[in-house]
Amino acid sequence: MADLRVVGHSHPRVDGLDKVTGSARFSPDIKLPRMIVGKILRSPHAHAKVLHIDTTRAAQLPGVKAIVTAADTRDVKRRSPTYQFDDQGERAADATPMVMDQTVFCEGVARFVGDEVAAVAAIDEETALEALSLIKVDYDLLPPVFDPLKAMEPGAPLLHEAELNIAYKFVIRRGDVEEGFAQAHVIHEETYTTQLQHQAYLGPTACVADVDGAGRISLWTELQSPFRARRLLSDMLGLPASKVRIFQTHVGGGFGGKHFKRVQPICALLALKARRPVRLCLTREEEFIASPPRHATHIRLKMGASRDGALVAKETRIVLNSGAYGEVGPIILDTMTKRVDSLYRFTNIKTDSFLVYTNTVPGGAFRGFGNPPMDFALESHMDTLAEKLGMDPVELRLKNARRVGEVSAHGWEVKSCALTECIEKAAEASGWKNKRARPTPKGGKPRGIGIGCMIHVSGCRYYPGFYGSNAVVTIGDNGQVYLLSGESELGQGCKTVMAQIVAEELGIHVADIVVPDLDTDFSPASLGAYADRTTHIGGNATRLAAIDARQQLFEFAAEMLEADPGDLVAEDGRIFPKGSPQQAVTFLEVAQRSWFRAGGKEIVGRGSWDPPSVPPDPESQYGNVSSAYTFGAQVAEVEVDPKTGKVTILNFTAAHDVGKAINPMAVEGQLEGALVQGAGYGLMEDMVGVDGRIYNPSFLNYRLPTMLDISPMKIMMVESNDPVGPYGAKGVAEPALVATAPALANAVYHAIGVRITSLPVTPQKVLAALRAKEAKRRSE
Amino acid sequence: MRRPKRQAARRRAVLEKIQPLQRIKLTINGEEVDLTFKPARTLLELLRDDLDLTGTKEGCDGGECGACTVLIDDEPRLACLTLAATLRGKKILTIEGLAKDGRLHPLQKAFLEKGAVQCGYCTPGVILSAKALLDSNPAPTEDDIKKALAGNLCRCTGYRKIISAVEEAAAAP
Numbered sequence: 001m002a003d004l005r006v007v008g009h010s011h012p013r014v015d016g017l018d019k020v021t022g023s024a025r026f027s028p029d030i031k032l033p034r035m036i037v038g039k040i041l042r043s044p045h046a047h048a049k050v051l052h053i054d055t056t057r058a059a060q061l062p063g064v065k066a067i068v069t070a071a072d073t074r075d076v077k078r079r080s081p082t083y084q085f086d087d088q089g090e091r092a093a094d095a096t097p098m099v100m101d102q103t104v105f106c107e108g109v110a111r112f113v114g115d116e117v118a119a120v121a122a123i124d125e126e127t128a129l130e131a132l133s134l135i136k137v138d139y140d141l142l143p144p145v146f147d148p149l150k151a152m153e154p155g156a157p158l159l160h161e162a163e164l165n166i167a168y169k170f171v172i173r174r175g176d177v178e179e180g181f182a183q184a185h186v187i188h189e190e191t192y193t194t195q196l197q198h199q200a201y202l203g204p205t206a207c208v209a210d211v212d213g214a215g216r217i218s219l220w221t222e223l224q225s226p227f228r229a230r231r232l233l234s235d236m237l238g239l240p241a242s243k244v245r246i247f248q249t250h251v252g253g254g255f256g257g258k259h260f261k262r263v264q265p266i267c268a269l270l271a272l273k274a275r276r277p278v279r280l281c282l283t284r285e286e287e288f289i290a291s292p293p294r295h296a297t298h299i300r301l302k303m304g305a306s307r308d309g310a311l312v313a314k315e316t317r318i319v320l321n322s323g324a325y326g327e328v329g330p331i332i333l334d335t336m337t338k339r340v341d342s343l344y345r346f347t348n349i350k351t352d353s354f355l356v357y358t359n360t361v362p363g364g365a366f367r368g369f370g371n372p373p374m375d376f377a378l379e380s381h382m383d384t385l386a387e388k389l390g391m392d393p394v395e396l397r398l399k400n401a402r403r404v405g406e407v408s409a410h411g412w413e414v415k416s417c418a419l420t421e422c423i424e425k426a427a428e429a430s431g432w433k434n435k436r437a438r439p440t441p442k443g444g445k446p447r448g449i450g451i452g453c454m455i456h457v458s459g460c461r462y463y464p465g466f467y468g469s470n471a472v473v474t475i476g477d478n479g480q481v482y483l484l485s486g487e488s489e490l491g492q493g494c495k496t497v498m499a500q501i502v503a504e505e506l507g508i509h510v511a512d513i514v515v516p517d518l519d520t521d522f523s524p525a526s527l528g529a530y531a532d533r534t535t536h537i538g539g540n541a542t543r544l545a546a547i548d549a550r551q552q553l554f555e556f557a558a559e560m561l562e563a564d565p566g567d568l569v570a571e572d573g574r575i576f577p578k579g580s581p582q583q584a585v586t587f588l589e590v591a592q593r594s595w596f597r598a599g600g601k602e603i604v605g606r607g608s609w610d611p612p613s614v615p616p617d618p619e620s621q622y623g624n625v626s627s628a629y630t631f632g633a634q635v636a637e638v639e640v641d642p643k644t645g646k647v648t649i650l651n652f653t654a655a656h657d658v659g660k661a662i663n664p665m666a667v668e669g670q671l672e673g674a675l676v677q678g679a680g681y682g683l684m685e686d687m688v689g690v691d692g693r694i695y696n697p698s699f700l701n702y703r704l705p706t707m708l709d710i711s712p713m714k715i716m717m718v719e720s721n722d723p724v725g726p727y728g729a730k731g732v733a734e735p736a737l738v739a740t741a742p743a744l745a746n747a748v749y750h751a752i753g754v755r756i757t758s759l760p761v762t763p764q765k766v767l768a769a770l771r772a773k774e775a776k777r778r779s780e
Numbered sequence: 781m782r783r784p785k786r787q788a789a790r791r792r793a794v795l796e797k798i799q800p801l802q803r804i805k806l807t808i809n810g811e812e813v814d815l816t817f818k819p820a821r822t823l824l825e826l827l828r829d830d831l832d833l834t835g836t837k838e839g840c841d842g843g844e845c846g847a848c849t850v851l852i853d854d855e856p857r858l859a860c861l862t863l864a865a866t867l868r869g870k871k872i873l874t875i876e877g878l879a880k881d882g883r884l885h886p887l888q889k890a891f892l893e894k895g896a897v898q899c900g901y902c903t904p905g906v907i908l909s910a911k912a913l914l915d916s917n918p919a920p921t922e923d924d925i926k927k928a929l930a931g932n933l934c935r936c937t938g939y940r941k942i943i944s945a946v947e948e949a950a951a952a953p
Binding site: 010012013015016017018019020021022023024025026028029031129130133199200201202203204250251252253254255283284490491492493665666668669672673674675676677698699700704705706707708710713 | 790828832833834835836837838839840841842844845847874875876878879884888891892893894895897898899900901902903904907925926927929930931932933934935936937938939940941942943
């Protein structure tokens, strides 16, 4: 891709001015005339029958305008948001293997501490809170179950109407595992566990809902997938989709945690009942106890390698703690079950994985989507295998690394892959060889260096219907260009990337392009921000829309220049025949001519792009699910204090195959941000749950990395120029978090010789492991 | 389940029944204002709800995240923990008052150009903490910056670009 003018160059955010001046409005900032305040009543019990809800006294409190409970939603059932149509034109329910078991309020049974029971809207917050305390709920306590390993056994208390608490299950068999283990020179088996991690976006989730005279409801809220939310809301409210409109405000961070939640339908119900605008904003405590965090997991992994380091067999048993509801759990389980198998050249695979209900907060999507816990297990395992083989961990990974042109055991066709290059670059730049041999300077605390590798997707298809993106580019009367994309800006910078693509194709500047906020009435429908699909898929759609607009523009320019439209080029605000820039007409002249011509119609460029990926076969689970796979390698150097167990990160070196960096500064920002989130996952963050209660639902007690916790980072973007992605681009936001925790755990092992198999690697665990090691040494 | 907020709200309702409204004069973003409000009103509520200055963000309402940082007489303070009634005669600066005559403050410019903003929710608070730092220490080291901004959580950027932006602004003429 020669001579790119805008794409591939760092550009400040198009919404940056709005954000640095304080004028950017997020959902909690929206205020409408006559607006009242909503609040949610939540179950204080982990498992209880809801016998009766008495709202009489609350309704009598002056200032209370609406109270809603499950009784207001009885007829409403949820359906999968990604339905497709069958041959008869009927909606097929299970297009995506989701478990749509979460109704607007819990119905009849509360299944976790925080489960939504009722909601009120009142003239102010104090009155709303007072009203909540006046609602009397009769509960009949049921035996709860918190441990997923116990919950999945027969006889455990059941959360839903089923014989077992197993919400979903995968059974995967590839090659011959027994034969593989028989050939193995070394075999290692270990159990790994990972914790609940909260997205902890700084901006709380809020929704403002307003109903107009015709019964049409508008919502101002923060969503990663507004069009799916419109579909779900229309189902849950029993309204046609045409009666639901969603305005996307600025989004105060998402990371997977701002897909559709109960906030939106509850706020809508309150507004419909009160016939006044209602704002419902979650408190930070509510975010922690009732917003879906990254699931806790339990992984049993056994792997074998031949004498030369080839991975000959992998056997895995995964238990994913779904919490009280299933929702997207099955596809997160799918990710855990299959994704890492394509990182290395595995052929013999046996995996049984289970999504298990317990009476804890339901888990959900979070950057990496099931990949981080499994990658932690796999990459920890790789280091142990390397040690058993007497090999360097880098060497073992290079030996097995996925290569371009290969098809993995699950049918993934790897069209671009710079994994080997990433490993080599990360090792080289981190000084791996020297530090591996002599990690600790004389007299210093023990130091170690560790590596982690990863694979991810750029969009992941689960169904054959439209999995693409739509974009529209229009050109106004004064040459101003509007870009409407159906993809969601969460802060990751997609508006800027899309504007760069349009600027590139139209030969104009990013500043000439207006990127309005998403509005489901006007923006072209797309799927939204998840599975790292926005730049790769949305970028392709945007590029096609810009090219379409350019072709229409060239028709007019050709008339003006008396040239063939096919010979024209657009550059720096001018359009001219290729090789004759002196003959140029300006973009503005052409735009005005197109706008003001007799009988004219507006230039509207349309772009639609559906990736050439294949959903997994329902039986064999085989299929090329993504149109581009991303790879990366991260090296962490740490220092461990043997007296306190504290792990200090000295530096990170991260090399990621990004395909093509459309906005290098933004890509770097994604990688840096993800490294710090990954370090939080690896060392600090843990939602402490006892008996189904989260005991640290605040930033004071749930510790996020602060500026004092960060270390120097060396970021390397490796461009493999994917043949399918726009200008070669692949997803970048999620991958960078995936390999961080295992790189840290491996570095800790290298420093002090103890392997921590449960995340996060806290000082307590390190100390306990050191003491156990010392006790063992003494007894020998 | 913990209900500190609800208890606080009840205490507050009682307090407001027995105490009269407060009336004070203070300066917000260079403009003197004369305000009357309920005694338990926090500065954050005053700014966001009464004056519609929503550039000051609420991230936790408990003094834990730094998103509501404003400058009170040039010192960085958390608006969610500050009772408005204590601010008689004080000078408040919020993010809305930082650009002068449409010209960005060097910090705003640097945050934009260095990519120190992603979702932008923590940005107003971070920029104001950084302004207080640069006003008292025009050439801060990386450690100075880290200490001054340690109370401002950011979940998007990984902080590196914020540090570069503050350094850039410090170096600006």
